[in-house]
Amino acid sequence: MVHGHRGVKFENWARTYSCCPEMYYQPTSVEEIREVLALARQQKKRVKVVGGGHSPSDIACTDGFMIHMGKMNRLLQVDKEKKQVTVEAGILLADLHPQLDKHGLALSKLGAVSDVTAGGVIGSGTHNTGIDHGILATQVVALTLLTASGTVLECSESSNADVFQAARVHLGCLGVVLTVTLQCVPQFHLQETSFPSTLKEVLDNLDSHLKRSEYFRFLWFPHSENVSVIYQDHTTKPRSSSANWFWDYAIGFYLLEFLLWISTFLPCLVGWINRFFFWLLFNCKREHVDLSHKVFSYECRFKQHVQDWAIPREKTKEALLELKTMLEAHPKVVAHFPVEVRFTRGDDILLSPCFQRDSCYVNIIMYRPYGKDVPRLDYWVAYETIMKKVGGRPHWAKAHNCTRSDFENMYPAFPKFCAIREKLDPTGMFLNAYLEKVFY
Numbered sequence: 001m002v003h004g005h006r007g008v009k010f011e012n013w014a015r016t017y018s019c020c021p022e023m024y025y026q027p028t029s030v031e032e033i034r035e036v037l038a039l040a041r042q043q044k045k046r047v048k049v050v051g052g053g054h055s056p057s058d059i060a061c062t063d064g065f066m067i068h069m070g071k072m073n074r075l076l077q078v079d080k081e082k083k084q085v086t087v088e089a090g091i092l093l094a095d096l097h098p099q100l101d102k103h104g105l106a107l108s109k110l111g112a113v114s115d116v117t118a119g120g121v122i123g124s125g126t127h128n129t130g131i132d133h134g135i136l137a138t139q140v141v142a143l144t145l146l147t148a149s150g151t152v153l154e155c156s157e158s159s160n161a162d163v164f165q166a167a168r169v170h171l172g173c174l175g176v177v178l179t180v181t182l183q184c185v186p187q188f189h190l191q192e193t194s195f196p197s198t199l200k201e202v203l204d205n206l207d208s209h210l211k212r213s214e215y216f217r218f219l220w221f222p223h224s225e226n227v228s229v230i231y232q233d234h235t236t237k238p239r240s241s242s243a244n245w246f247w248d249y250a251i252g253f254y255l256l257e258f259l260l261w262i263s264t265f266l267p268c269l270v271g272w273i274n275r276f277f278f279w280l281l282f283n284c285k286r287e288h289v290d291l292s293h294k295v296f297s298y299e300c301r302f303k304q305h306v307q308d309w310a311i312p313r314e315k316t317k318e319a320l321l322e323l324k325t326m327l328e329a330h331p332k333v334v335a336h337f338p339v340e341v342r343f344t345r346g347d348d349i350l351l352s353p354c355f356q357r358d359s360c361y362v363n364i365i366m367y368r369p370y371g372k373d374v375p376r377l378d379y380w381v382a383y384e385t386i387m388k389k390v391g392g393r394p395h396w397a398k399a400h401n402c403t404r405s406d407f408e409n410m411y412p413a414f415p416k417f418c419a420i421r422e423k424l425d426p427t428g429m430f431l432n433a434y435l436e437k438v439f440y
């Protein structure tokens, strides 16, 4: 018999959203999850599954039953020949990496943090960068889904293929993802090289940067021309590090947080902070080599608000120049650094922001120094307007103001996804306030 807890407060990583679920469960088996779903059906309650709780939006919140997957976190199977692993969906990628290391395997792409679960990253369409690489969910070759009725569906290209095409970016609304089978690659070292450039240079030579590095991305420092270009590429070189506590923490975190806090009283300082920190920390070439997962994922130190839209790749220059022009024309609108620009290959997952098109993600950020919210509405609205104009689609886990009519325009396969969702969950057991805005 599964035991639930009352009075548990759930808060996401950035502390931007919290909720008090009526009951909070940490099941250890499929049977226990089935019991929770049966109870929810009987009492007409809604259910929300939560993984690492890292989504910056309220996508994982509920006032109904919450199922935390943290105890369903085992590596179940390793197929050495196919280089595929099957994991329980609640496994944190940070816990998966050392187990893959032991088998000489690795994931070919990861997001910026690994304290996220296999079920969670595919739920929101998590991505990184590399024009020959899709979003993380494109590594999924099979998954199992426990639906609202208590049925387990095995999904892959050859079994329940339509559900599979939907469930690789599932938004948490199709059922409970129980297991995920991931295509891995042989373990590899990555060399990261970062060097300074300008927005003009990078935008004028985008194709050549994209060709030159497998995992190319860049950071633009708003209110300036400054850019830090980051190349990440396979290497056979041994591990080497340029990490330095003084520069990385004392300057890059403690001093920056203090200055950002000061700038909440004097917003005109933000442009200066962006230029000063570029000069201090990003104005020279840096290199380091490590196991791939230690280079892909890094320590995110700041609580923050973020938006991250995927736009057609060919619109990159137009969108960024328009954002720059907007900031120049409105000196009162302040933007923290960086604007992170990443690239991802198109796919065929129904609600993937990269559905049927190679994309550029433009991630904007406003930090919360010492937990203090900085006004961001004007920046947010101007950014969203530009992203919509160039045909963008918002990241499912991050802030946006879109509703069903927007998604109907953005996603050719939106009706197909809705039909699958309504079939699998006719009573809307897995909906919450966020998903109601998406589907109603």
Ligand SMILES: Cc1cc2nc3c(=O)[nH]c(=O)nc-3n(C[C@H](O)[C@H](O)[C@H](O)COP(=O)(O)OP(=O)(O)OC[C@H]3O[C@@H](n4cnc5c(N)ncnc54)[C@H](O)[C@@H]3O)c2cc1C
Residues within 6 Å of the ligand: 013, 014, 048, 049, 050, 051, 052, 053, 054, 055, 056, 059, 060, 069, 089, 090, 110, 111, 112, 113, 115, 116, 117, 118, 119, 120, 121, 122, 123, 124, 125, 126, 127, 128, 171, 172, 173, 175, 176, 177, 178, 300, 395, 397
């Ligand atoms: C510091 C930081 C850095 C980040 N970096 C990146 C990045 O580089 N790229 C990027 O794209 N995103 C990034 N994100 C966003 C993050 O990757 C996503 O929010 C991701 O979904 C978080 O995974 P999670 O396990 O915490 O999922 P949660 O936030 O717990 O859940 C996400 C969604 O999945 C559902 N869900 C989770 N597990 C299951 C399950 N087993 N069955 C059914 N539904 C489930 C939830 O209901 C919810 O709808 C970052 C976030 C933070 C805070």
